[in-house]
Amino acid sequence: MLRKWTFRAVIAYLLFGLAVYVYLFYLADSTVPEHLKGTSVDPATFLNSRELMLSEEYSKIRNLLFFISTPYEWLFYFLILIFGISKGFEKWAKTTSRYHLLQTGIYLFLLSILSFVVTFPLSYISYRFSKTYNISTQTFTFWMKDEVIDFWVNFIEMYIIVAVLYWLMKRFKKRWWIPAWLLSIPFMIFMMFIQPVVIDPLYNDFYPLKNKELETKILALANKANIPAEHVYEVNMSEKTNSLNAYVTGIGSNARIVLWDTTLEKLNQKEILFIMAHEMGHYVEKHIYFGIAGYIILTGIGLWITARMMNWIVEKKGEDLKITGVSNLSSLPLFLLITSMLLFAISPITNWISRYEEMRADRYGMEMTHDKKAAVQTFQDLTKSGLSQVDPPFLVKIFRYDHPTMLERIMMVEKFKNE
Numbered sequence: 001m002l003r004k005w006t007f008r009a010v011i012a013y014l015l016f017g018l019a020v021y022v023y024l025f026y027l028a029d030s031t032v033p034e035h036l037k038g039t040s041v042d043p044a045t046f047l048n049s050r051e052l053m054l055s056e057e058y059s060k061i062r063n064l065l066f067f068i069s070t071p072y073e074w075l076f077y078f079l080i081l082i083f084g085i086s087k088g089f090e091k092w093a094k095t096t097s098r099y100h101l102l103q104t105g106i107y108l109f110l111l112s113i114l115s116f117v118v119t120f121p122l123s124y125i126s127y128r129f130s131k132t133y134n135i136s137t138q139t140f141t142f143w144m145k146d147e148v149i150d151f152w153v154n155f156i157e158m159y160i161i162v163a164v165l166y167w168l169m170k171r172f173k174k175r176w177w178i179p180a181w182l183l184s185i186p187f188m189i190f191m192m193f194i195q196p197v198v199i200d201p202l203y204n205d206f207y208p209l210k211n212k213e214l215e216t217k218i219l220a221l222a223n224k225a226n227i228p229a230e231h232v233y234e235v236n237m238s239e240k241t242n243s244l245n246a247y248v249t250g251i252g253s254n255a256r257i258v259l260w261d262t263t264l265e266k267l268n269q270k271e272i273l274f275i276m277a278h279e280m281g282h283y284v285e286k287h288i289y290f291g292i293a294g295y296i297i298l299t300g301i302g303l304w305i306t307a308r309m310m311n312w313i314v315e316k317k318g319e320d321l322k323i324t325g326v327s328n329l330s331s332l333p334l335f336l337l338i339t340s341m342l343l344f345a346i347s348p349i350t351n352w353i354s355r356y357e358e359m360r361a362d363r364y365g366m367e368m369t370h371d372k373k374a375a376v377q378t379f380q381d382l383t384k385s386g387l388s389q390v391d392p393p394f395l396v397k398i399f400r401y402d403h404p405t406m407l408e409r410i411m412m413v414e415k416f417k418n419e
Contacts, residue, residue: 005082005320013075020067024060028393032407041410043390046380051387058133058387063396065126069119070344076118077337081330086111087322090330104163107329112155123147133387138240146240149202157191162332169327176327177303184299188292196249196256204235209259214269218257218276221368225280232276233258238265243386246275248282267381270374274365281364287357294353298346306338347399354402362409366416375413379406 032042039045043052080086093106127143130136136143164183168176200206209215209232218232237245237260244263249256257279263272282288310326313334318324323331366375383390383406391407392400404412 002082002320006079009075009078013071016071017068021064023395024063024067024393028396030056030059030389030391030393032391036407040376040380040414041390041407043383047384051384054133055383055387055389058129058135059389059392061129062126063392063400065122065129066400069122070340072122073119073340074337076115077333077340080111080114081321081323081333081337084322085114086330086333090328093329100167101163104166104329105159107332108155108159108162111332112151112158116151120147135243135387136241137238142239146203153199153202161187162329165335166327166329166332173327175307177307181300181303184303185296188295188299196258200235200249204237204240206233206235206256206258208232209234211264214264214272217269217273221273221277222257222280225277225284225368227280227283231257234261234264235259236261238262244382246272246279248279262385266385267378268374270369270371271378271381274369274371274374274378277368278361278365280368281361282357284364285357285360287361290357294350298350302339302342302346305342306335309338310334344399351398351400351402355404355408358403359408359412362404362412363416366413372413372416376410379409379413382406 036042037044043055047055089107089110090103092110093103096106097103127136127138127140131138138146165176165180168179168183172179196206209218215232219230222228233256235258237243242262244260244266246257246259246263249258257276259272259276263275267275310331313321314323314326314331321334323334325331362375366372369375382388388406389396390410391405397405403409
């Protein structure tokens with residue numbers, strides 16, 4: 001049985017990878033429609049022949065890595081269950097300490113180390129391709145530093161979650177998902193509050209915008225939109241990437257407007273002001289509150305489904321998976337497998353909602369600036385810096401894109417003028 005399940009799982013993964021490869025490299029069409037050739041959305045009008053070639057190559061590789069990474073994670077969780085590795089980690093943790101909190105920490109550390117080692121090759125391949133195509137500017141040493149920081153940040157967050165979750169599983173056998181769902185709400189808000197001031201600075205240096213003339217113009221836009229902002233921050237991303245970005249993060253008094261220094265270096269002031277107006281659109285339209293509401297609803301539904309599936313799987317196949325009970329630590333890979341699959345399954349819907357909000361923010365940016373030229377140039381520069389596809393394949397769009405495609409964004413700007 002063990003050998004049969006392993007063989008089927010590996011073959012299914014390889015066939016999936018092959019199907020994705022054929023789709024991305026041979027079947028999918030990412031060229032713009034014929035009637036849009038020569039317009040502002042046509043990459044041939046703002047990229048040279050080499051950039052066009054690199055954009056297609058890099059996009060296909062990056063999309064392939066995305067689609068094979070997620071089921072690779074599922075395969076990992078499945079295999080450590082059926083080979084009894086998770087059960088072995090649990091036994092080791094129990095023989096090492098009699099305290100449940102220490103047992104949880106030991107088990108999770110062993111699982112995290114193994115997961116880091118197994119997924120490292122794909123992470124490194126992604127880094128190397130990013131470096132080869134001049135997207136990443138990081139040396140291997142600094143990239144590894146970020147990987148180590150990621151490991152410990154994720155470990156601490158997961159330790160808190162797992163310790164509480166499995167205590168609830170023992171305390172509330174059947175309905176543990178209800179208190180878990182209720183506790184996830186304040187935890188999520190707490191993480192959003194500390195993200196800008198505790199976690200983000202672990203990776204980069206943040207400081208007030210040096211260009212005070214530009215900051216004055218941005219704050220004037222914020223005042224026009226009735227946004228209580230006193231400072232704009234910049235972050236030194238040029239030591240890591242050539243890509244461009246700007247965002248609003250945090251909530252309450254810890255909310256921050258952040259510009260990457262690459263954006264400041266490569267875009268002119270009109271383009272930056274359009275980007276800032278876009279970010280302010282999220283605030284004005286209260287997208288953060290819709291996001292919180294959506295998180296609460298989906299987390300509740302997801303935990304309910306996960307609880308039911310775990311109970312059913314442990315009851316029917318627990319012996320094969322070396323799981324004697326849902327509340328045992330050895331069931332954690334099953335929990336992670338189910339939640340990861342649910343997140344992937346729901347991603348077309350969450351991405352569609354995010355694209356809708358981003359398009360609304362783009363429209364707000366146009367209403368604030370009324371600068372079509374700056375908006376179009378911004379989207380073209382973003383395409384160029386990230387070697388992005390203007391019109392990605394359908395499956396790539398629905399599973400990967402939480403922003404509208406550049407074709408959709410530029411077309412919105414062009415139509416906005418006519419309106």
